[in-house]
Amino acid sequence: MQLTLWTYEGPPHVGAMRIATSMRHVHYVLHAPQGDTYADLLFTMIERQDKRPPVTYTTFQARDLGGDTANIVTRAVQDAVDRFAPKALLVGESCTAELIQDNPGSLAMGMNLGLPIIPLELPSYSKKENWGAAETFYQLVRTLLLERSKAREPRPGRDGRRPRVNLLGGTILGFRCRDDIAEVTKLLASLGVDVHVSAPLGAEPDDLRRLPDADANVCLYPEIALTTCSWLQRTFDMPTISTVPIGVGATRDFIAEVGRVLAIDVSGVLGGETLGAASLGSSQSRMPWYSRSVDATYLTGKRVFIFGDGTHVVAAARIASEELGFKVVGLGTYSREMARDVKACAEKYGVTALITDDYLDVERTVAELQVELVLGTQMERHIAKRLGVPCSVISTPIHVQDVPARYSPQMGFEGANVIFDAWVHPLMMGLEEHLLQMFREDFEFGDGASPSHLHSVAPAKPEGPASAMVSESHGPAITPVVSEPAPVSVQSPTATTVAEASGAQHETPSVAPTWSVDGEKELSKIPFFVRGKARRNTEKYAAAQGIDVITTETLYEAKAHYGR
Amino acid sequence: MSTSLPVVNEPATGGCTDAPVLRERGQREVFCGLTGIVWLHRKMQDAFFLVVGSRTCAHLLQSAAGVMIFAEPRFATAILQDRDLAGMADCNAELDRVVAELLARRPEITTLFRVGACPSEVIKLDLHTAAQRLDRENFPRVRVLSYSGSGIETTFTQGEDQCLKAMVPHLPAATDGQRRLMVVGTLADVIEDQFSRLFSQLGIGPVSYFPARRASDLPPVGPGTQLLLAQPFVGETVRALQARGATLLQAPYPLGADGTTRWLAAAAAAWDVPAEHFRRVTEPAQTRAATALQRYRGALEGKRIFFFPDSQLELPLARFLSRECGMQLVEVGTPYLDRLLTESELALLPAGTMLSEGQDVEKQLARCEAQHPDLTVCGLGLANPLEARGLRTKWSIELVFSPIQGYDQAGDLAELFVRPLDRSARLTV
Ligand code: SF4
Numbered sequence: 001m002q003l004t005l006w007t008y009e010g011p012p013h014v015g016a017m018r019i020a021t022s023m024r025h026v027h028y029v030l031h032a033p034q035g036d037t038y039a040d041l042l043f044t045m046i047e048r049q050d051k052r053p054p055v056t057y058t059t060f061q062a063r064d065l066g067g068d069t070a071n072i073v074t075r076a077v078q079d080a081v082d083r084f085a086p087k088a089l090l091v092g093e094s095c096t097a098e099l100i101q102d103n104p105g106s107l108a109m110g111m112n113l114g115l116p117i118i119p120l121e122l123p124s125y126s127k128k129e130n131w132g133a134a135e136t137f138y139q140l141v142r143t144l145l146l147e148r149s150k151a152r153e154p155r156p157g158r159d160g161r162r163p164r165v166n167l168l169g170g171t172i173l174g175f176r177c178r179d180d181i182a183e184v185t186k187l188l189a190s191l192g193v194d195v196h197v198s199a200p201l202g203a204e205p206d207d208l209r210r211l212p213d214a215d216a217n218v219c220l221y222p223e224i225a226l227t228t229c230s231w232l233q234r235t236f237d238m239p240t241i242s243t244v245p246i247g248v249g250a251t252r253d254f255i256a257e258v259g260r261v262l263a264i265d266v267s268g269v270l271g272g273e274t275l276g277a278a279s280l281g282s283s284q285s286r287m288p289w290y291s292r293s294v295d296a297t298y299l300t301g302k303r304v305f306i307f308g309d310g311t312h313v314v315a316a317a318r319i320a321s322e323e324l325g326f327k328v329v330g331l332g333t334y335s336r337e338m339a340r341d342v343k344a345c346a347e348k349y350g351v352t353a354l355i356t357d358d359y360l361d362v363e364r365t366v367a368e369l370q371v372e373l374v375l376g377t378q379m380e381r382h383i384a385k386r387l388g389v390p391c392s393v394i395s396t397p398i399h400v401q402d403v404p405a406r407y408s409p410q411m412g413f414e415g416a417n418v419i420f421d422a423w424v425h426p427l428m429m430g431l432e433e434h435l436l437q438m439f440r441e442d443f444e445f446g447d448g449a450s451p452s453h454l455h456s457v458a459p460a461k462p463e464g465p466a467s468a469m470v471s472e473s474h475g476p477a478i479t480p481v482v483s484e485p486a487p488v489s490v491q492s493p494t495a496t497t498v499a500e501a502s503g504a505q506h507e508t509p510s511v512a513p514t515w516s517v518d519g520e521k522e523l524s525k526i527p528f529f530v531r532g533k534a535r536r537n538t539e540k541y542a543a544a545q546g547i548d549v550i551t552t553e554t555l556y557e558a559k560a561h562y563g564r
Numbered sequence: 565m566s567t568s569l570p571v572v573n574e575p576a577t578g579g580c581t582d583a584p585v586l587r588e589r590g591q592r593e594v595f596c597g598l599t600g601i602v603w604l605h606r607k608m609q610d611a612f613f614l615v616v617g618s619r620t621c622a623h624l625l626q627s628a629a630g631v632m633i634f635a636e637p638r639f640a641t642a643i644l645q646d647r648d649l650a651g652m653a654d655c656n657a658e659l660d661r662v663v664a665e666l667l668a669r670r671p672e673i674t675t676l677f678r679v680g681a682c683p684s685e686v687i688k689l690d691l692h693t694a695a696q697r698l699d700r701e702n703f704p705r706v707r708v709l710s711y712s713g714s715g716i717e718t719t720f721t722q723g724e725d726q727c728l729k730a731m732v733p734h735l736p737a738a739t740d741g742q743r744r745l746m747v748v749g750t751l752a753d754v755i756e757d758q759f760s761r762l763f764s765q766l767g768i769g770p771v772s773y774f775p776a777r778r779a780s781d782l783p784p785v786g787p788g789t790q791l792l793l794a795q796p797f798v799g800e801t802v803r804a805l806q807a808r809g810a811t812l813l814q815a816p817y818p819l820g821a822d823g824t825t826r827w828l829a830a831a832a833a834a835w836d837v838p839a840e841h842f843r844r845v846t847e848p849a850q851t852r853a854a855t856a857l858q859r860y861r862g863a864l865e866g867k868r869i870f871f872f873p874d875s876q877l878e879l880p881l882a883r884f885l886s887r888e889c890g891m892q893l894v895e896v897g898t899p900y901l902d903r904l905l906t907e908s909e910l911a912l913l914p915a916g917t918m919l920s921e922g923q924d925v926e927k928q929l930a931r932c933e934a935q936h937p938d939l940t941v942c943g944l945g946l947a948n949p950l951e952a953r954g955l956r957t958k959w960s961i962e963l964v965f966s967p968i969q970g971y972d973q974a975g976d977l978a979e980l981f982v983r984p985l986d987r988s989a990r991l992t993v
Contacts, residue, residue: 001642001643001644001645001648001655001658001659001661001662002642002643002645003640003641003642003643003662003665003666004619004622004640004641004642004643005637005639005640005641006622006626007619007622007623007626009619010619010620010623011618011619011620011623013620014620014623033596033682033714033715033716034592034593034594034595034596034715034719035594035595035596035597035598035599035620035621035624035682035714035715036596036620036624036715037592037593037594037595037945038595038599038623038624038627038628038945039623039627040593040944040945040946041627041943041944041945042627044944044945044946044947044948044949045944045947045948048948049948049949050948050949050951050952051949051952052945052946052949056591057591057592057593058591059590059591059592059715060716061716061717062685062714062716062717065686065716076591079926083926094620095617095618095619095620095682095683096618096620096682096683096686096715096716099649099683099686099687100686123646124618124619124620125618125644125645125646125648125649126645126646128619
């Protein structure tokens with residue numbers, strides 16, 4: 001039994017719903033009690049879908065148990081087929097139905113409905129949402145390609161036509177999939193490569209039947225598409241392009257891989273990308289130049305913590321470190337399926353990967369690491385807000401505000417532009433930081449000064465964990481009827497503990513040195529956004545040196561000891 | 565509403581008491597009873613809700629709660645995993661461990677609810693016996709109770725009914741036979757305070773609220789206890805309280821000015837409050853409510869409204885909107901019809917109102933589209949798709965989470981229905 005307050009992923013049947021909802025002419029009959037219909041709101045409220053998800057729930061009740069729940073299944077299947085006339089039908093069960101073992105999949109198979117039935121067995125008590133999505137997509141592709149997979153057709157040559165690839169893995173409720181697909185399609189077009197099928201997002205069953213007619217598969221989101229890509233590779237000898245083009249470097253690598261796999265010349269596009277050059281024309285993305293622009297100097301060595309799904313974490317670590325000059329002080333994922341990749345990535349940056357789906361673990365880690373920027377999911381956004389650290393969202397689970405109206409991909413050159421803005425925006429601007437340091441006695445600067453480009457409310461408390469220089473100008477929660485209460489819940493002992501740890505007033509409680517009046521006064525001259533760190537470092541230093549009372553001297557000694 | 569005060573004992577004009585009800589048993593699009601935790605844990609600040617269920621249950625709670633609201637909520641889910649399903653003995657030991665962990669971390673908790681969900685019901689995990697044992701071990705520091713919020717047994721607001729019912733056996737006995745008023749069903753604190761002032765001015769008392777702001781403040785019950793219902797979904801709780809000697813006061817629910825007057829009047833009658841005194845006490849508030857309602861009535865009058873079954877508030881809302889705002893009722897759906905709790909409401913609905921109980925969502929959507937009402941009250945899953953088909957909607961969950969009862973909220977309540985219409989009138993894109 002696992003005690004859970006908030007979860008990063010839903011159950012696996014929600015993953016199956018994401019596949020069904022991403023596609024056209026696919027319907028999903030889900031053997032589940034009525035409460036499970038809550039999942040509809042994820043699609044209609046978070047993604048603002050204007051149609052209901054194509055899902056029929058059996059909504060069996062206690063009084064049906066022991067009676068004929070199987071009958072309820074076959075009725076629901078028949079109704080769904082009659083009403084929606086899908087070209088493929090997914091049939092599965094949620095956690096509760098799994099226990100009563102009606103085997104809805106085989107029941108539907110036995111009904112001779114004259115359409116492809118895909119029975120789904122998604123173990124609810126061990127697997128989660130992304131796994132469910134991946135498995136569903138794989139089963140769907142496999143079923144629809146059953147005939148062709150037996151035929152063992154030889155791979156057709158290109159015969160003078162343009163090369164074409166499938167884009168696999170984009171889904172509803174993924175992170176910016178809609179725009180990523182558009183961006184990657186544009187990028188491929190610039191290389192002379194066509195997109196044959198994009199799936200599951202935007203595809204229908206007939207499109208899946210055509211998958212093997214492409215020259216390669218682009219595995220956009222391994223969480224969703226890796227199983228399918230591997231199967232297509234094994235079965236149809238289709239190569240997989242596996243570089244995920246998030247960030248300038250990765251996009252360049254992606255282009256190179258496309259060239260290699262499809263045996264085409266990509267030097268036209270890649271040649272326009274000048275590594276290490278400092279000018280606006282050195283890349284199709286503005287990010288390399290913006291990052292070299294002198295005002296970005298203040299980004300140097302910012303301590304960043306990264307958490308999310310595997311794909312986005314690995315990509316973010318590379319961007320943060322190589323393209324923005326941050327220091328990656330910690331990273332991790334909730335996705336056990338991606339743990340290996342994330343661990344390897346962590347090793348590269350000399351940190352230990354945090355593999356957990358307990359958000360309290362993540363909160364503790366963020367507090368301990370004294371980070372200056374958090375790149376995470378909506379969960380980390382809340383953690384960061386409570387700890388007063390800026391945050392940018394880079395991965396699912398998402399919130400209505402992560403489905404922006406404007407075009408905002410993460411992939412490709414435009415994606416890199418979007419990322420530059422999204423990650424740098426929450427931070428204090430360089431010169432502004434200096435002005436605040438020099439003239440912090442200015443009454444208008446005060447302790448509550450927020451970055452001037454953010455019209456967020458100035459924090460109420462200067463130094464406490466709630467002091468946020470965080471942009472909170474975002475839209476409503478997904479169900480805006482529940483307004484967000486104050487960021488720090490004082491009733492929660494854990495919250496308080498974490499808050500204290502982050503404020504680190506008592507990092508070494510046994511020999512806690514005290515502050516002299518002049519020391520305290522000098523400390524107060526340090527701008528609020530670095531004061532917490534200065535306090536912590538000084539106390540740590542004093543404790544290590546056996547100093548009981550911290551004076552102005554101690555403060556500067558500690559500063560000399562630790563550097564910035 | 566005119567400025568003349570409603571005559572409280574006016575007989576209903578027709579009513580729906582014997583009207584035929586369309587009963588449907590198809591696909592339902594309603595939350596399960598676990599959802600009640602979202603407001604119950606806010607109401608009872610010393611209570612903790614531990615759901616014993618699956619990842620689905622945890623996901624439902626966080627989705628219904630508006631997603632990850634903040635820090636550490638006073639609810640959690642013990643997620644059953646493969647190895648728990650293997651053997652029952654394990655499960656109980658595991659749960660004990662989880663409970664001990666929780667209680668150690670949250671010393672302010674005085675009441676722990678172990679909430680059953682579908683998976684724990686289906687595997688017949690006996691939460692009740694286990695809760696009794698834990699209660700013996702931990703009482704008086706912590707009271708341990710259990711109830712089911714599972715979707716196979718409860719819909720949406722029925723979770724609160726089950727929760728309150730689980731507390732009933734622990735209410736202290738009022739053996740003196742003294743007349744006391746118990747208001748049953750969660751009310752926002754601010755509304756409780758408003759009602760308390762009115763009751764005290766009317767000379768009605770002692771008054772207790774169930775649930776109270778602290779779960780450990782259990783109101784006494786016994787012969788002489790008069791039950792006045794604040795919410796139309798506490799049927800089983802009422803029956804349990806009746807079994808302990810309490811008497812149910814029949815009244816409509818305190819939605820709208822007229823509804824609130826009739827609700828208060830039911831208590832006033834039981835306390836033999838003279839009519840003149842009742843009028844004097846309630847008149848200022850009635851006048852205020854009438855003024856507030858007047859502002860919105862124009863926007864709602866003659867508009868046609870359709871209710872999908874969801875919160876169980878549908879009947880009282882329909883009554884308020886038809887009688888006090890002049891709306892026309894196209895269809896009033898309700899998850900279930902409990903006659904004990906809705907008698908007074910049914911009597912006040914216009915004769916011939918189309919009532920439906922249960923759901924077959926596809927058929928109901930077809931009816932709704934065919935009727936093309938001006939406003940549709942529905943759950944979150946249906947709202948945007950209906951908007952996209954040109955219908956204006958109001959989320960029913962908002963009506964459960966907002967303070968809407970009483971005189972001083974009558975205008976706010978009407979405004980909640982005006983807003984979608986107003987918005988659509990403003991937009992030109
Ligand atoms: S319907 Fe049952 S399984 Fe689904 S969320 Fe509710 S209690 Fe959990």
